[in-house]
Amino acid sequence: MEAKKTPVIGLPRAMLYFRYRTLWHAFFDELGIQTVVSGPTDRAVLEQGSARAIDEACLSLKIYLGHVEALCGKCDYILVPRVSSFGRHRNMCTRFEALPDLVKNIFRESGQKFLSYDLDVLQKKDEASAFQALGQTLGCSPRAVRKAYKAAEKTEQAQYKGLVREQEQLYRAEGLKILIAAHSYVIEDPYIGKTVTAYLKGAGVTPIRADLVDRDDALRHSLELSPTCKWEISREIVGSIAMHCGKVDGIILLSAFPCGPDSMVNELIARRVKRVPMLNLVLDSQSGTAGIETRLESFIDIIRFKEGQL
C-alpha cells in the first residue's frame, strides 16, 4: 500500500451503528476518510451471520456478523468498537465488550483487518480519548483528530436533540399511541424491528420509540423504576418508560432472542409498571411475519376494547 493512500473504513449496519452512525460518519468525514456501510439487513445477511455465530448467540450478534461478512474484502478496515462502560452502574452488555475480539477470532481466516476503539470510562478511557487514539492509528495528526471529534460530537448532539424533539411531539399526537421499548439496533433494523413499526403505522397507531429520549433525564428517572439496573441502554429505556408511561395507551417490550439484559429488565418492567397494557414481543430468526402481526393485532384490539373504542 502506498503511504499517501487513505484507508477505507467499513461500518457494519448493525448493533451500535444505529447509536453512533452520526458520530462515526461525521468524524471520518471531518478527517477526510472514506467510509462504506453494509447494506440493510435481509435474509441472506442473517443466514451468513448465523453460520458464523455460536448457535446460542443473540439474534443481534448473528445479524452483526452477517454485516461484517458482507464488508469483508470491500474495505481496508472494519470498525468494531469495544464499548464497555460510561461510568458506575452505566455498563454495556458484556457482548459489546467482547465484540472486537469476538469478530477477530471468528474472521481470522478471512485476512480482513479490523479497527477498534476502547470506550471504558470505569478504566478511565472516555470517548474523547478513545477517538483520539482511533484517529491517530489512522495516521492523522492529534490536532486534526481533536478537531474532528469535537465537530462530530457537536453534529451528533444537534442531530440527536432533533430526534428527541420529534419523539416528544408524538406523545401529543391524536389516536392510539404505543411506546416501543427496544434497543435502537432492534427497532431500526429493517429485517426485524421495522416490521413491527410498519405494522403499527398501517393499523393507524402511532408508534413512539422509548430509546429516543433525553439521555440524562432518562438515566435519572430509571432509578425510580429500577435502582440497581446497570446497563446504559436499558437504563435509558427504563427511564423513558418511567417518564412516559402515563402518556401512552400501551407499551411493547420488543427484544431480540435471547437478549441478556432484556431477559431480566423486561421482566422487571412487567412486574413494576402497572395500569398500562403491555406486550412482551421477542423476535427470533423466523422469517414469516404472520405470527408477529397476529399478536400485534390482538394487542391493539385489547387496548381499543379497554378504552371502549371497539
Added chain:
Amino acid sequence: MDDMFMRKISFPRYAEYNCAFRYIFEEAMDVRCIQPPAITKRTMELGAKYSPEFVCTPFKITLGSMIEALEAGANTLLMVHGLCRLGYYGELQEQILSDLGYRFDFINLSEYDMGKKKEYIKIAKRINPKLHLAKFAAKFMEALRMVEYLDEITAEYYRNCGFDATGGQYKAAYQRFITALYTAHTRADIEDAYRAVRQSFQTIPLNKPLRPLRVGIVGEFYTVMDAFSNLELEQKLADMGVELYRWMTVTHQFLHYSSQKNMGVKIRDLCTYEMGPTATANIWYARECAERGFDGLVHVKSAGCTPEIDVMPVLQTIGADYKIPVLYLTYDSQTSDVGLMTRLEAFYDMIEMRKKVL
C-alpha cells in the same frame, strides 16, 4: 422490620462455599445462618417456574435455593453483585419473591459500591448492628482461609480421585473434610480438618499411570464449580480415570488474582481487550493447558451465559492452533444425566485413542 427481630440469614447454595458463608454469618457476625437444603431437581423446577424464560440458569437455581431457604425459616437473604447479569440478579429476585408473597429482608450487594472497603462494614453493620468489628475482621479472615483450603483440597481431590486404589477411601476423606468445614467453629477446627485431609491424601495409595490423561476445565463461574449444576461433571470424568485441572475457583478469581492485570499479557494475540468478567482467566488457562500438552479441554457454561458464549470463538481458535480437543457443554434446566454421560464417554474414548496414536 422491628428491632426485636432475630435475623436468620441465608445465601443460596453455591458449590461447597456455603460453609464459608455460614462461618462468616455465625462466627464473625453472630447471626443465625439458615443453610438452604442441597440443590435438587425440585430447587431447579421451583426456580425455573418463577424465573423469566431466557435468563441464565444460575439465576433459576439461586432463586429456587432462596425459596427453599425461606421455606426453611430464613428471614433475610443475601445476594452478591457481579459484572455480568449477576449484578442484576438481586433486584429481580427480590421482586419475584415478594410478588410471590414472601416477606423477608433482602441484602443486595449491588446496591452498595463494592469497590470501597467502607461499604463492607456498612453491610456487616446492617446485618448485625451490634457487630464487634475486631472480631468480625479476624473471623472473616478465617473464613477466607477456609475458602483457600477448600479450593486447594478440591483441586487435589479431582486430580487424584480417579486413581484411588482402595475403592473409596479417597472420596471418604474428602467428604469428611467438607463436613468438618461445615461444622467448624474456630480457627483450630479449620486447621485440624485441613491437616487431617492432607494426611489422608498422602497415605491413601493411588494407582496412577506415569502419564495419565489430563483434562483442563474452564467455564462460567457458577456452573463450572457447582457440582449439582454441572451434573457432577468432574466426578464423572475423574471416575473414568482422568486427571482434572481447573483454575476457576473463588480463591484464584477473588483472593489471589483479583485484578488479573498481568493475565492478559500472554493472550494478547488472541484477544486485545478484556472480553468479560471471567473471559481473560478462562482464555489464559485454556491456552496454558494446551501449551502444557493436556489431552483435552472441557468448556462448561449455563445456557445463555453471554460472556462465555463470546469466549467460545477464542477457544475454537486455541483448539485449532494447538490441536487440542475441546468439549463444549451447555447446561440448562433440562439437561439430563444420561445425555451428559454419553458425551463424556465419547470424549474420553476420543482423547484416549488420540493419546495412543499420537
